[in-house]
Amino acid sequence: MLGFLKELGMYFILLGKVFKRPDKGKLFRQQLVFEIDKIGLDSLGIVVIISIFMGGVVAIQTAFNIDSPWFPVYSVGFTVRQSVILEFSPTIVSLILAGKVGSRIASEIGTMRVTEQIDALDIMGVNSANYLILPKVVAAMLINPLLVIISMFLGILGGWLASTFTGLVMSAHYIYGIQLDFSAYDVFYALVKTVVFAFLITTTSSFKGYFVKGGSLEVGKASTRAVVQSSILIILFNLILTQMLLA
C-alpha cells in the first residue's frame, strides 16, 4: 500500500515535469509529427484487421442468437453498430494499442534511462521528461480518436461483409439497422473514452520506462508491467467513464 502511494506520488510529480512548455517549440513539433507517425500510422494495419473481424464476429453471433421471430433481422445491424461504437472500437482498440504502443514507449524510454541518455539530456539542461514524454502523450491523444473512428467504420463494414457473405442478413436490412436511432452522443462518449485511454497508456508506460533502474532485464520487465498496468487502468476507467457519461 505504501509502495503504491509512493508510486502514485512519483507518477504525479513526473506529470508535473511533463506538462511544461517545451524548451524549443520547433523541436517539439518535429517530435510530435514523428510520434504521430509512429503511434498512428504504424498501428493502422492492426486496427484495420481487428476492426473488420470484430464487426464480422459480432454480426454473425447476433444473427445466430436472434434466431427467433420476435426480433427483427435489422437488429443485427443495430447491435453491431451499438457494440462497435460504444465498446469494441474504443476499448478493444485501446487495449491493443496499450500492448503495442505501451510496450514500445516503456522499452524506448527505459533503454534511454539505463544507457544514461536521459542523464545526458538532464545534464544539457533539457527537461528530459517534457522532451521525451509530452510529444508521445499529445500524439496519442490526437491520433487515437482518429484510429477509433476508422475502426468504427471498418467494424460496421465488417459486420455488413459477414452478414451478406454468409447470407444471414440481407444488405438492405443491415443498412436499415445501422441507421436506426443513431445518436451522435454515443460517438462523443466513445471518443472521450479513447482520449482518456490514450492519456493513460502513454503516461503509464512512460512512467514505467522513465524510472527503470538496472539494465536490459529491467527494461523488459518495465515494458511488460507497462502493458499490464495500462490495460488494467483502461478497464477500470472504462467502468468509471461509462458510469459518468451514460448513466
Place this chain on the structure above:
Amino acid sequence: MIEVKNIHKSFGSNHVLKDVSASFEQGKVNMIIGQSGSGKTVLIKCIVGLHEVDSGHIVFDDRDFTSMDYKQRKNVRKEIGMLFQGAALFDSLNVEENVMFPLNMFSDMPREAKIDRVNFCLDKVNLENVNKLFPSELSGGMKKRVAIARAIALNPKYLLCDEPNSGLDPRTSILIDNLISEITKEFNITTVINTHDMNSVVEVGDKIAFIFRGQLWWEGNHLEILNTDNKEVNDFVYATELMKKIKK
C-alpha cells in the same frame, strides 16, 4: 573553477561520500581516482546535480549550484559538457544530429552555421565521414569521440568525464585522453576526469584527487603521485606488476 565543499551523500544506510572537499582548476585536467566502488561516479554526478547532495556545497566559479532553483541550474548546465561512461549517444539520432542536438536545443544559429559547428567539433575529435552513421554503427572508441564532440558543441566552460577510456584498448585510451587534454588547454576548460586507469593519470593528469572509502584521501600532481609515501595511494598506484617494475 569548480569547488566541492564538505559534501556528504548517502544512499539509505550506505554513506558513500563523507565530507569531500576538492577544487578543480580551469585549463587543467583534474582527475578523480580511486578503487571501484569508492564513490567516483557518485561524486561526479553530485557535481552536475544528477544526485542531490545531503549536505555541502558545489560551486561553479563563485556560483553556488546547490542552492539554485531549477531555472538557475539550467543556465549553469548549458555551460557543462559531460561524457558518460557508456557515451550515452541518442540511439535514434545519427552522429551529426547527436552533435547538433545541444545547438538545436539552445541556440538560434542558422542551419548552415550549425552544420559548420558540428563539422568543426567532429574534426576536433578526428572523425570524418561519419556524419550520417548511427551510434549502433560505431565502435566504442568512435562513440566516445562523438560524445566528446557533442559535449563541446556549445563551447562548455566545464567538461566532466566519467571513465572516458573504460572498455577501450590502451592506444585508443591514450588518444582519447590526449584529445580531452588538448581541448582543455585550447579552450581553457575546467575538466574533471574520473578514472582508475593509471596510464591516463600519468599521461594527462594535471591535478589528481584520490578518493578512498568515500573520503578525499590525497591530492597532488602526476609526478607527486608516483613518489608519495601515502600507503593507500601506493597500494592503488602500484597494484599491477607493470607499475611495480616501472617503480624499480
